[in-house]
Amino acid sequence: MKILVTGGLGFIGSHTVVELQNEGYEVIVVDNLSNTSLSVLDGIQNITGKVPAFEKLDLREKEKVQDFFKRHHDISGVIHFAASKAVGESVENPLLYYENNINALVYVLQELQQKPEANFIFSSSCTVYGQAETMPITENASIQTAMSPYGNTKQIGEEIITDTAKVTNINAILLRYFNPIGSHPSAEIGELPIGVPQNLVPFITQTGYGLRKELAVYGDDYPTPDGTAIRDYIHVVDLAKAHVIALQRLLNKRNTAKVETFNLGTGTGSSVLEVIHTFEKVSGKKLPYKIVGRREGDITSAYANTDKANDVLGWKAQSTLEEAMASAWKWEQKIRS
Ligand code: WQD
Numbered sequence: 001m002k003i004l005v006t007g008g009l010g011f012i013g014s015h016t017v018v019e020l021q022n023e024g025y026e027v028i029v030v031d032n033l034s035n036t037s038l039s040v041l042d043g044i045q046n047i048t049g050k051v052p053a054f055e056k057l058d059l060r061e062k063e064k065v066q067d068f069f070k071r072h073h074d075i076s077g078v079i080h081f082a083a084s085k086a087v088g089e090s091v092e093n094p095l096l097y098y099e100n101n102i103n104a105l106v107y108v109l110q111e112l113q114q115k116p117e118a119n120f121i122f123s124s125s126c127t128v129y130g131q132a133e134t135m136p137i138t139e140n141a142s143i144q145t146a147m148s149p150y151g152n153t154k155q156i157g158e159e160i161i162t163d164t165a166k167v168t169n170i171n172a173i174l175l176r177y178f179n180p181i182g183s184h185p186s187a188e189i190g191e192l193p194i195g196v197p198q199n200l201v202p203f204i205t206q207t208g209y210g211l212r213k214e215l216a217v218y219g220d221d222y223p224t225p226d227g228t229a230i231r232d233y234i235h236v237v238d239l240a241k242a243h244v245i246a247l248q249r250l251l252n253k254r255n256t257a258k259v260e261t262f263n264l265g266t267g268t269g270s271s272v273l274e275v276i277h278t279f280e281k282v283s284g285k286k287l288p289y290k291i292v293g294r295r296e297g298d299i300t301s302a303y304a305n306t307d308k309a310n311d312v313l314g315w316k317a318q319s320t321l322e323e324a325m326a327s328a329w330k331w332e333q334k335i336r337s
Pocket of ligand 1: 085087125126127178179180198199200201203215216217218219229230231272295298
């Protein structure tokens with residue numbers, strides 16, 4: 001069975017390609033290489049021994065998307081990662097996000113709706129919940145007004161898929177990620193350090209390696225046990241495995257609705273200071289940091305209720321925060337060596 005992975009050379013995409021190949025799927029990757037590099041293909045091959053088929057493709061170019069699907073009509077499923085994902089950048093440049101994250105999705109769905117049957121996995125985010133009222137967060141928590149254009153594109157994307165699935169042969173699963181961190185244990189693939197890291201963990205590992213002077217902790221006046229904000233940090237390999245399980249659910253027609261939604265987290269919240277201390281434990285290094293003001297748009301706390309993913313999807317995160325941080329540190333050292 002041939003599976004299309006859009007954005008498949010990205011952080012979560014590349015880890016998912018590895019897990020798909022491990023399960024024996026034939027994979028074709030499209031990526032516009034705007035936030036990654038072709039070298040990720042080598043990393044994938046070093047892990048699985050197989051190079052996925054690859055085509056450079058910008059999904060914002062409708063005709064090229066149509067041409068791709070004409071040439072690849074034997075695709076059994078699509079896992080759609082291709083999107084811009086930096087919250088701050090989306091505030092500065094909203095149209096870049098609406099064009100890339102929405103147009104690309106629409107063009108792919110327009111091709112899928114012509115097929116007798118289509119299985120579609122969508123990369124969504126817990127950001128759709130904003131600051132949820134109750135922790136841990138379940139899938140039926142209310143969808144809040146988006147905190148950023150990035151978050152809005154995920155909400156709109158979910159609505160587009162839901163409306164389309166109602167009147168086409170598309171079956172979809174929306175996967176709402178919490179905070180993906182870490183890298184493959186082989187350190188052959190991981191989060192490519194492009195630009196100044198916006199996310200906590202790559203900034204920590206770069207500071208630990210001495211590339212950054214110190215970490216700025218965005219606020220310690222939150223109503224949490226140690227005053228710093230709480231998130232659900234999930235190992236990227238656990239996340240990747242969930243995509244394969246979700247895809248198999250659709251391929252085997254086990255889904256009970258045209259569109260199903262699952263939160264993908266560990267179910268455990270960790271504060272910024274806890275992540276710092278975990279890094280210090282696994283690396284043996286003291287991390288220089290300073291407490292500064294809160295970051296605009298940040299929420300106090302978000303961690304997943306994982307019952308539905310555990311019971312219905314049959315998936316549960318296996319890695320601890322320590323293992324995830326150790327893999328992130330191993331990756332940082334590998335790419336700097
Ligand atoms: C985590 C915590 C920061 C950096 C966003 C998106 C989400 C997903 C992951 C794409 C927060 C604090 C961070 C730093 C800090 N995006 N922090 N100093 O904001 O929870 O989620 O990225 O897949 O959809 O919403 O992740 O890693 O930026 O921040 O103190 O230098 O670390 O305030 O509390 P976030 P993050």
